[in-house]
Amino acid sequence: MISIKGLSKVFKTNSDTITAVDRLDLDIQDGDIFGVIGYSGAGKSTFVRLLNRLEEPSEGNITIGEKEITALNTNELRLARQEIGMIFQHFNLLWSRTVKDNIAFPLEIAGIPKVERENRVQELINLVGLSGRENAYPSQLSGGQKQRVGIARALANNPRVLLCDEATSALDPETTDSILDLLVDINEKLGLTIIMITHEMHVIRKICKQVAVMENGKIVEQGDVLDVFLNPKQTVTKKFVEQVMGNGTEDDLEQLLETYNQGNVVRLHFVGESANQALISQLAKRYHVELNILQGKITQTQRGAYGTLIVQITGETDEIDKARQFIADETSVEVEVIRNVT
Numbered sequence: 001m002i003s004i005k006g007l008s009k010v011f012k013t014n015s016d017t018i019t020a021v022d023r024l025d026l027d028i029q030d031g032d033i034f035g036v037i038g039y040s041g042a043g044k045s046t047f048v049r050l051l052n053r054l055e056e057p058s059e060g061n062i063t064i065g066e067k068e069i070t071a072l073n074t075n076e077l078r079l080a081r082q083e084i085g086m087i088f089q090h091f092n093l094l095w096s097r098t099v100k101d102n103i104a105f106p107l108e109i110a111g112i113p114k115v116e117r118e119n120r121v122q123e124l125i126n127l128v129g130l131s132g133r134e135n136a137y138p139s140q141l142s143g144g145q146k147q148r149v150g151i152a153r154a155l156a157n158n159p160r161v162l163l164c165d166e167a168t169s170a171l172d173p174e175t176t177d178s179i180l181d182l183l184v185d186i187n188e189k190l191g192l193t194i195i196m197i198t199h200e201m202h203v204i205r206k207i208c209k210q211v212a213v214m215e216n217g218k219i220v221e222q223g224d225v226l227d228v229f230l231n232p233k234q235t236v237t238k239k240f241v242e243q244v245m246g247n248g249t250e251d252d253l254e255q256l257l258e259t260y261n262q263g264n265v266v267r268l269h270f271v272g273e274s275a276n277q278a279l280i281s282q283l284a285k286r287y288h289v290e291l292n293i294l295q296g297k298i299t300q301t302q303r304g305a306y307g308t309l310i311v312q313i314t315g316e317t318d319e320i321d322k323a324r325q326f327i328a329d330e331t332s333v334e335v336e337v338i339r340n341v342t
């Protein structure tokens with residue numbers, strides 16, 4: 001577990017004192033993909049850099065596993081950092097070194113013998129999907145490929161924790177998704193803990209299990225991603241949820257019901273359902289009903305699907321009842337009846 005207690009960072013400039021991280025407490029479970037989201041200036045980068053002491057804390061404790069990171073001397077910290085990999089928004093690669101030499105770099109520093117090093121580099125190249133690009137230079141790679149090199153390099157010494165500071169913010173949406181898929185794959189294969197710093201709710205939605213929302217150096221809301229999506233409490237959290245779900249206002253329901261003036265209309269609430277895509281087609285196959293999706297938005301999280309659909313159901317009453325019963329008995333989707341025609 002990663003345990004953070006009373007962590008603060010105060011920057012003092014000639015004219016100003018800025019508290020970037022403010023008495024922060026947080027526990028992160030081993031093997032988790034933990035997201036920290038916040039707007040620019042919230043203190044996310046400072047927070048993540050405190051975890052491996054790229055920034056020295058002004059106050060507080062950080063414990064990773066059995067090691068109290070904040071109590072280590074310089075030598076101990078150098079060794080501990082081998083267990084904490086990090087990737088960056090702008091990759092931070094060595095431009096004069098090839099892909100394989102970039103990945104070998106932390107192994108050289110750790111004093112790993114040449115043959116072992118070469119084997120490990122090849123293993124990492126395969127893991128991140130860069131076979132065939134071993135001898136390319138960073139300038140010859142796409143953004144996504146550069147981040148793959150960054151990931152391979154961060155994993156070289158088998159870390160227990162991977163810190164990701166806006167790791168996909170410089171990438172287009174498609175490349176972002178492929179890098180996020182790779183991170184999930186690595187989390188599952190290697191079981192390491194991933195901490196993702198981001199300002200994009202899409203990143204949280206797609207891969208995180210837990211999320212903390214940061215504002216003014218503090219964590220203002222925290223929990224299971226699905227719970228936070230379902231029930232955002234703080235204004236800042238609501239804004240982030242709107243990034244992926246819209247503002248939740250439905251078209252005028254009265255008007256919708258007037259336009260579709262036949263049959264039953266239900267609102268289906270998906271709260272972590274795993275088989276949502278199949279649900280509508282299953283209902284249509286199993287029962288003599290016709291289903292017409294009138295409105296709605298479903299989004300996928302690591303904890304399942306979340307969102308609502310407004311669906312018109314036409315057919316014989318007993319078939320409609322059976323279809324509704326099926327949803328209630330066999331799925332976690334909640335059915336709210338908007339119009340009941342008997």
Ligand SMILES: Nc1ncnc2c1ncn2[C@@H]1O[C@H](COP(=O)(O)OP(=O)(O)OP(=O)(O)O)[C@@H](O)[C@H]1O
Binds near residue numbers: 011042
């Ligand atoms: N080295 C520094 N010296 C002085 N102030 C700093 C320093 N680093 C960060 N800050 C200040 O600390 C606050 C938090 O910055 P930080 O970069 O951690 O936020 P962030 O949430 O990561 O935002 P961004 O995504 O824009 O980097 C900001 O007000 C910033 O100006």
